Amino acid sequence: METFHHALKFKYDLCIGCSHCTSVCPTGAIHVEDGHPILDNNRCIDCGHCYHTCPVNAIYIEQDDFQTIYHYKCPVILIPTLFSAQFPEKISQRAILSAIYHLGFQYVYEVEKSVDVIKAMINERVKDDQAEKPMISTFCPAIVRLIQVKYPSLVSNLLLIKPPLDLTALYIKKVLVEKGVPAEDIGIFYVSPCAAKIAAIKSPVGEDKSPVDGVINMNYLYNKVFRIIKQGLYQLREDEFDFHPLSKNSILWSLTGGEIKDMPAGRNLAIDEVHNVSDFLDKLENEDINNIDFLELRACDESCAGGILCAGNRFLIAERQRKRANQRPKVVSPDENNLLKYKEYLEQSSKLGEVMPRSMDKLDDNISIAMRKMKKVFEINDELPQVDCRICGYQTCKALSEAVVNNQADIKQCIFVQRILEQTDKLTTMEALKITKKVWGEAKLDKYSIKNLDLE
Amino acid sequence: MNFEYQVEGGDFTNAGTTSSIVKKMMKQLGVQPDIIKRTVVALYEAEVNIVAHAYRGTITVDLDEKKIYVKLSDEGPGIPDIDQAMQKGYSTASPKVREMGFGAGMGLPNMKLNSDQLNVTSVVGKGTTVEIINFF
Numbered sequence A: 001m002e003t004f005h006h007a008l009k010f011k012y013d014l015c016i017g018c019s020h021c022t023s024v025c026p027t028g029a030i031h032v033e034d035g036h037p038i039l040d041n042n043r044c045i046d047c048g049h050c051y052h053t054c055p056v057n058a059i060y061i062e063q064d065d066f067q068t069i070y071h072y073k074c075p076v077i078l079i080p081t082l083f084s085a086q087f088p089e090k091i092s093q094r095a096i097l098s099a100i101y102h103l104g105f106q107y108v109y110e111v112e113k114s115v116d117v118i119k120a121m122i123n124e125r126v127k128d129d130q131a132e133k134p135m136i137s138t139f140c141p142a143i144v145r146l147i148q149v150k151y152p153s154l155v156s157n158l159l160l161i162k163p164p165l166d167l168t169a170l171y172i173k174k175v176l177v178e179k180g181v182p183a184e185d186i187g188i189f190y191v192s193p194c195a196a197k198i199a200a201i202k203s204p205v206g207e208d209k210s211p212v213d214g215v216i217n218m219n220y221l222y223n224k225v226f227r228i229i230k231q232g233l234y235q236l237r238e239d240e241f242d243f244h245p246l247s248k249n250s251i252l253w254s255l256t257g258g259e260i261k262d263m264p265a266g267r268n269l270a271i272d273e274v275h276n277v278s279d280f281l282d283k284l285e286n287e288d289i290n291n292i293d294f295l296e297l298r299a300c301d302e303s304c305a306g307g308i309l310c311a312g313n314r315f316l317i318a319e320r321q322r323k324r325a326n327q328r329p330k331v332v333s334p335d336e337n338n339l340l341k342y343k344e345y346l347e348q349s350s351k352l353g354e355v356m357p358r359s360m361d362k363l364d365d366n367i368s369i370a371m372r373k374m375k376k377v378f379e380i381n382d383e384l385p386q387v388d389c390r391i392c393g394y395q396t397c398k399a400l401s402e403a404v405v406n407n408q409a410d411i412k413q414c415i416f417v418q419r420i421l422e423q424t425d426k427l428t429t430m431e432a433l434k435i436t437k438k439v440w441g442e443a444k445l446d447k448y449s450i451k452n453l454d455l456e
Numbered sequence B: 001m002n003f004e005y006q007v008e009g010g011d012f013t014n015a016g017t018t019s020s021i022v023k024k025m026m027k028q029l030g031v032q033p034d035i036i037k038r039t040v041v042a043l044y045e046a047e048v049n050i051v052a053h054a055y056r057g058t059i060t061v062d063l064d065e066k067k068i069y070v071k072l073s074d075e076g077p078g079i080p081d082i083d084q085a086m087q088k089g090y091s092t093a094s095p096k097v098r099e100m101g102f103g104a105g106m107g108l109p110n111m112k113l114n115s116d117q118l119n120v121t122s123v124v125g126k127g128t129t130v131e132i133i134n135f136f
Helices: A020-024 A051-052 A066-071 A091-104 A113-126 A141-150 A152-157 A163-177 A195-202 A218-230 A250-251 A274-287 A314-326 A336-347 A367-383 A397-405 A415-423 A429-440 B017-029 B033-053 B093-099 B107-112
Strands: A009-011 A031-034 A036-039 A059-061 A074-081 A105-108 A186-191 A214-217 A268-274 A293-299 B002-009 B056-063 B068-073 B119-121 B127-135
Touching: A009 A036, A020 A051, A020 A218, A036 A250, A051 A059, A051 B068, A066 A074, A066 A186, A066 A214, A074 A163, A091 A105, A091 A186, A091 A218, A105 A141, A113 A163, A113 A250, A113 A336, A113 A415, A113 B093, A141 A152, A141 A274, A152 A274, A152 A293, A163 A186, A163 A195, A163 B119, A186 A195, A195 A214, A214 A218, A214 A314, A268 A274, A367 A397, A367 B017, A415 A429, B002 B017, B002 B033, B017 B033, B017 B056, B033 B056, B033 B068, B033 B107, B033 B127, B107 B119
Parallel strands: A074 A105, A074 A186, A186 A214, A268 A293
Antiparallel strands: A009 A059, A031 A036, B002 B056, B056 B068, B068 B127, B119 B127
């Protein structure tokens, strides 16, 4: 099986082995060995909860070298509308835009330029009574991956329409080529507010290749642009548009409720934050919940405003975004948003390929072996304390049981099991120490490491 | 592998607990998603029937490499005419209950649709036993 590409990476030299990342992972993708987190590539959905929680910034987001923009004669930057909402209000949209041009981009576009086209398509599809309901949005790539690994039976509910990023990129290529720019000179760079979108571009789900040529970390760009503005290095541009020609709903799209806003018919729900989404999908799989037509699901609290690469407070970003949206009309004309003139072309290219289930829960490919393993997991788990203390290096007692059954861990990694065995002389303190050191590394258990504590 | 769960009549809050547990196990065994879906739909429907109509019930689950067998036995009013109950749209619900959107008479037919073998036996005044078998 081909493994997922992940944008989240660990810096072991900074990692202090606290295992907080292990505890917050919604898919149990991280365990600790030798004092460091180990990522299970098949489970990780790039939601970024670990990145948020790491106290020493030992998790970083992979990105393309910024210099690659200069490899193209016509570098184009594609920024989410959220980008400008991160700056203090006194900094104008025009200043932000001018500073981005100063970096060397030929064209600046906002990702949500194609939202009006996509919204119309979704609304049309949701009306279809014959289709499998609820339809689940594919906008948030972390959610698509969550469904693939954890809710394989819901894969067929995914609404296979490409996200705004893809359609806007297609539009840009088309329009620039029409203007006479050679296709090979165009380099489209997407500014991502999260790890999941980076991962989705590097290994797309339901597409052979992303239409984007490179990815820029939004936090990186924010700092670069802010510095240019602070130092007054840019020329204020008068000729270009100043972010404005988008409709109200396009600007609201990436916030919670943005996709279901003004949906004409049916029951629609917007749920944000990955644990909330998981709870809901658990119920949905049981058919507890009926008659829902469309689900907007987002992995981050406050949706993209809570993306891990956003600078600043998610609620303030969302508030600024709403403020901007409220100044815009609901409908814009094709003269204001030129992309609308390409509606038919974009609609033809809007279909996302099939998304395959890839269950991570499976204990073995062979059902007889899986059955035997499951029995074992139950047996082992019954004996464990259910404290989920993570001293064994795993997120839960159940996770340790599964690792033991798969020969990836030793049951004696459990500190309670160690204490019990020590009482009956089945394990010496030195042996127990050796096992724990294998999980947490030498340094944390070095006998001289707490010399300054008064323990008398 | 055998498991047993208890269901309390009238406890709608926890209806679906057994379906959830069974679903998790089937996922771990790597059963095909569509078979999991069918089983969970049938089982959930049966579980809710106990909660809605019976005093209490016991669910036993028997999982092996080839199939899942679930038996739901309840202590309750029983079903007087099972053949009738199996028909689409047949319901004993009062017009008042139907007005609220319940009692559409799809419970048993829906269970049948989602199981490879469905067996319902009942003694009026004593209780009902539902057996569901789905093959992998």
